[in-house]
Amino acid sequence: MNQPAHQFASDNYSGICSEALDYLQAANVGDAPAYGNDEWTQRVADKFRELFETDCEVFFVFNGTAANSLSLSALCQSYHSVICHETAHIETDECGGPEFASNGSKLLLAKGELGKLDPTDVERLIIRRCDIHYPKPKVVSVTQATELGTLYTVDELHALRELADRHGLKIHMDGARFANAVVALSQTPADLTWRAGVDVLCLGGTKNGMAVGEAIVFFDKALATDFAYRCKQAGQLASKMRFIAAPWLGLLETGAWLRNARQANAMAAYLAERLKRFPGVRLMFPPQANSVFLELPESTVGALRARGWLFYTFIGVGGVRLMCSWNTTPQAVDQFVDDLAHSLA
Numbered sequence: 006m007n008q009p010a011h012q013f014a015s016d017n018y019s020g021i022c023s024e025a026l027d028y029l030q031a032a033n034v035g036d037a038p039a040y041g042n043d044e045w046t047q048r049v050a051d052k053f054r055e056l057f058e059t060d061c062e063v064f065f066v067f068n069g070t071a072a073n074s075l076s077l078s079a080l081c082q083s084y085h086s087v088i089c090h091e092t093a094h095i096e097t098d099e100c101g102g103p104e105f106a107s108n109g110s111k112l113l114l115a116k117g118e119l120g121k122l123d124p125t126d127v128e129r130l131i132i133r134r135c136d137i138h139y140p141k142p143k144v145v146s147v148t149q150a151t152e153l154g155t156l157y158t159v160d161e162l163h164a165l166r167e168l169a170d171r172h173g174l175k176i177h178m179d180g181a182r183f184a185n186a187v188v189a190l191s192q193t194p195a196d197l198t199w200r201a202g203v204d205v206l207c208l209g210g211t212k213n214g215m216a217v218g219e220a221i222v223f224f225d226k227a228l229a230t231d232f233a234y235r236c237k238q239a240g241q242l243a244s245k246m247r248f249i250a251a252p253w254l255g256l257l258e259t260g261a262w263l264r265n266a267r268q269a270n271a272m273a274a275y276l277a278e279r280l281k282r283f284p285g286v287r288l289m290f291p292p293q294a295n296s297v298f299l300e301l302p303e304s305t306v307g308a309l310r311a312r313g314w315l316f317y318t319f320i321g322v323g324g325v326r327l328m329c330s331w332n333t334t335p336q337a338v339d340q341f342v343d344d345l346a347h348s349l350a
């Protein structure tokens with residue numbers, strides 16, 4: 006039934022990788038306690054603690070919007086604000102979920118090159134007002150890898166932490182594509198998170214080869230107090246939790262989470278390399294993770310669509326976004342590039 010991929014639309018279009026599927030099937034033998042009181046959930050939570058080299062608290066929800074919205078609501082009172090980049094997913098693509106979950110915490114939008122927060126602009130938003138009428142800044146939210154396919158370096162994360170410390174703010178990381186950042190930067194998960202000052206990470210499983218399920222990792226355990234109630238109230242406590250936990254364990258134990266990310270990044274690099282050779286095609290940002298953004302004439306966009314290619318043109322600041330995934334093949338890249346050549350001609 007499924008047609009071969011003719012798409013660079015999203016890593017959400019991909020199926021489930023075999024490692025996640027194998028563990029899902031293994032968890033489907035017999036019965037097990039519900040609501041996370043099963044062995045799979047225990048094992049994967051311990052695996053996360055080993056992976057991050059610290060005693061963190063781990064929760065699972067169904068999707069990234071819930072992970073971001075609920076984790077931010079745990080950091081904020083309703084009168085607080087969250088500073089994020091103007092292209093952040095929490096601002097542009099979560100339908101007000103973070104504000105809704107926190108009963109009104111406001112997002113304040115900062116600028117910055119390449120989809121990354123400029124600390125100077127973040128500080129401007131923090132100090133611009135300190136009166137009772139302004140929603141008190143409480144959190145800085147970063148996306149790693151960013152919505153524009155770029156990466157925060159460890160030094161950039163430390164600079165934001167230093168700024169946050171000066172003003173008593175927490176740091177939230179939207180890591181829907183955290184695995185892609187880990188492999189691209191050749192850093193440990195710990196160095197890219199709590200050692201760089203991240204208080205809570207939303208770690209994407211769906212884009213990394215799972216069917217469903219994101220992990221929320223609290224490095225500051227005090228922030229996780231009563232968090233399970235928040236998940237339950239929001240309808241995000243899976244009764245059959247083992248079917249989210251087991252695929253996660255499959256990704257982590259087999260190393261598939263890094264292999265999958267490496268494949269996606271490699272395909273984006275290959276795609277970018279081939280695209281650079283076309284005169285008249287401009288890459289909009291350095292492709293540092295698994296997406297490539299380019300400017301194309303409208304007629305070419307139409308011609309590619311007429312050839313059946315699926316991709317988005319509304320993400321970030323516009324342009325054609327080509328998103329690679331764990332199952333993107335060099336053949337798909339070649340086919341796209343050939344079709345682009347015909348469409349430009």
Ligand SMILES: Cc1ncc(COP(=O)(O)O)c(C=O)c1O
Nearest residue numbers: 068069070071094148152179181
């Ligand atoms: C940066 C980022 N954060 C979070 C998400 C998760 O969103 P969803 O609620 O669709 O799982 C996405 C998905 O596209 C994303 O790109």
